Amino acid sequence: MLKINPAVAAIEEETAFTVMDRANALRAQGHPVINLGIGQPDFQPPKHILEAAEKAVRDGPHGYTSPQGLPALRDAVAQYVGGRFKVPVTGDEVVIVPGGKVTFYFACQIFGGPGAEILYPDPGFPPYRDAARSSGAKPVPYPIREEKDFGFDAEEVLSLITPATRLIIINSPANPTGGVVSRAEITRLAHGLAKHPNVAVLSDEIYSHQVYDGVDFVSFLSFPELRDRTIILDGWSKTFAMTGWRLGFGIWPKHLIEYVKKLITVDHSCTSVATQMGGLAAITGPMDEIEDFRKSFQKRRDMVVTGLNDIKGVRCRVPGGAFYAFPNITGTGWQSRDLARELLDKAYVALIFGESFGQNGKGFMRLSYAASEADLAEALKRMKAFIEA
Ligand SMILES: Cc1ncc(COP(=O)(O)O)c(C=O)c1O
Structure with missing residues (x-):
């Protein structure tokens, strides 16, 4: 019987990568998945x-x-x-x-x-x-x-x-x-x-x-x-x-x-x-494209925060940085882990449930807005329809 080092066995999964694999698998089956789970810019490097x-x-x-x-x-x-x-x-x-x-x-x-x-x-x-x-x-x-x-x-x-x-x-x-x-x-x-x-x-x-x-x-x-x-x-x-x-x-x-x-x-x-x-x-080299990335993120952030606050039971602060929104979803009656699973399986929107970032993340969801405005608009529409249904 192989004996695994307990310090290694104790490492927990990083949900963003598990969700990314699941989102890609669903997409490969032909489902219209929008992945707002993983935190990476959707731009090309300069x-x-x-x-x-x-x-x-x-x-x-x-x-x-x-x-x-x-x-x-x-x-x-x-x-x-x-x-x-x-x-x-x-x-x-x-x-x-x-x-x-x-x-x-x-x-x-x-x-x-x-x-x-x-x-x-x-x-x-x-x-x-x-x-x-x-x-x-x-x-x-x-x-x-x-x-x-x-x-x-x-x-x-x-x-x-x-x-x-x-x-x-x-x-x-x-x-x-x-x-x-x-x-x-x-x-x-x-x-x-x-x-x-x-x-x-x-x-x-x-x-x-x-x-x-x-x-x-x-x-x-x-x-x-x-x-x-x-x-x-x-x-x-x-x-x-x-x-x-x-x-x-x-x-x-x-x-x-x-x-x-x-x-x-x-x-x-x-x-x-x-x-x-x-x-x-x-x-x-020149940094002007980096500034353009930043301006796009700011525009998307505003759009996402407005969209989230428009969903019944969801409240979202305006984040000052990075490219994540962290809405509080306790008012929806959902547990964040269940909501993340259902949103992916039924509405094809991938998000990360808050507890995967620690106990204090309970009742929240992480959404990466490093995605196109069209994808963000569609994801918000699907989330609103699903949560308010
Ligand atoms: C806070 C924070 N630190 C570090 C990293 C890791 O960056 P890298 O992909 O360069 O390893 C990330 C990636 O998501 C992050 O969010």
């Missing part, structure tokens, strides 16, 4: 990125790169991020990885292990909990609250820190709620964390370009007093519509890089070199 990657595939380089990533790309990331947030960043603090996820997975490996506690948002991106758990650490959820516009209360988060806390994961703009934590609340948290020198911070800033109505995005790089224990997670997936390319970066305190490099050499040696060349073109 052409200059495709051309750079194409050239790299044809002409090389073809070999391994440094585990940390191509030096030219690391320097470019340092300039791109440092310039955006007006903070000093150098290429030797940057680590290129195959996808945004890898950075928090590594942070959990480095700070987790038996006896450690890792704080993460609930509702939040499900792999945070599982990355913490699979390291052997205890994942400890902190609440994200609808009444705080899907932000957190810094005092409440700080009150969950114990002598065993090693890492806190923060995500703003957030998946699944679209919430953006205010500058005041982030600053309160940062000031509080200054009193806990044993706690590292992982700030997942993968949606930093998707903010609307002039909302103020605050990078955790803005707190120099925490810089020697702050890790920034970002990447190309959401910003440049490159989810399938698997390309992300972390900005790490220099004293942690040796551990990250060890994990990379054990795990994957380096990130695909042609992908890195595409990533270099992305962050050194």
Whole structure:
């Protein structure tokens, strides 16, 4: 009898991928499925990125790169991020990885292990909990609250820190709620964390370009007093519509890089070199299409929030960022898990039920509005008809 490592067996499924497979299977049977489950832009990456990657595939380089990533790309990331947030960043603090996820997975490996506690948002991106758990650490959820516009209360988060806390994961703009934590609340948290020198911070800033109505995005790089224990997670997936390319970066305190490099050499040696060349073109090229993506998302967000609030029993806050709406569906009388299943099977609209993002997601649904306006309009029409029937 094979014995599976319980830390691996305990990993839960990421519902967005299960729903995507089910939606694709239904579509293959000829059903008119609209998938608002998975969170990925429906745009094509800008052409200059495709051309750079194409050239790299044809002409090389073809070999391994440094585990940390191509030096030219690391320097470019340092300039791109440092310039955006007006903070000093150098290429030797940057680590290129195959996808945004890898950075928090590594942070959990480095700070987790038996006896450690890792704080993460609930509702939040499900792999945070599982990355913490699979390291052997205890994942400890902190609440994200609808009444705080899907932000957190810094005092409440700080009150969950114990002598065993090693890492806190923060995500703003957030998946699944679209919430953006205010500058005041982030600053309160940062000031509080200054009193806990044993706690590292992982700030997942993968949606930093998707903010609307002039909302103020605050990078955790803005707190120099925490810089020697702050890790920034970002990447190309959401910003440049490159989810399938698997390309992300972390900005790490220099004293942690040796551990990250060890994990990379054990795990994957380096990130695909042609992908890195595409990533270099992305962050050194024109950004006007990225701004166009953002404007389209904002328009779709407005349309989706209006449409959701027009469904009896549904109420939806206006999310400040990312490309998700997180409507409260308690007024419909449905449990969110049942409603998600029925909407997919009967109305062919794929959404994600709220509990898959944690206990506090109960009574909510996540809808990704990174889809065409026509699909969004049709999905809203079907949802309204189904729920009000
Ligand atoms: C909050 C958050 N962080 C990280 C990721 C992972 O990004 P990537 O696809 O680059 O691994 C996602 C993807 O959905 C996300 O929502």
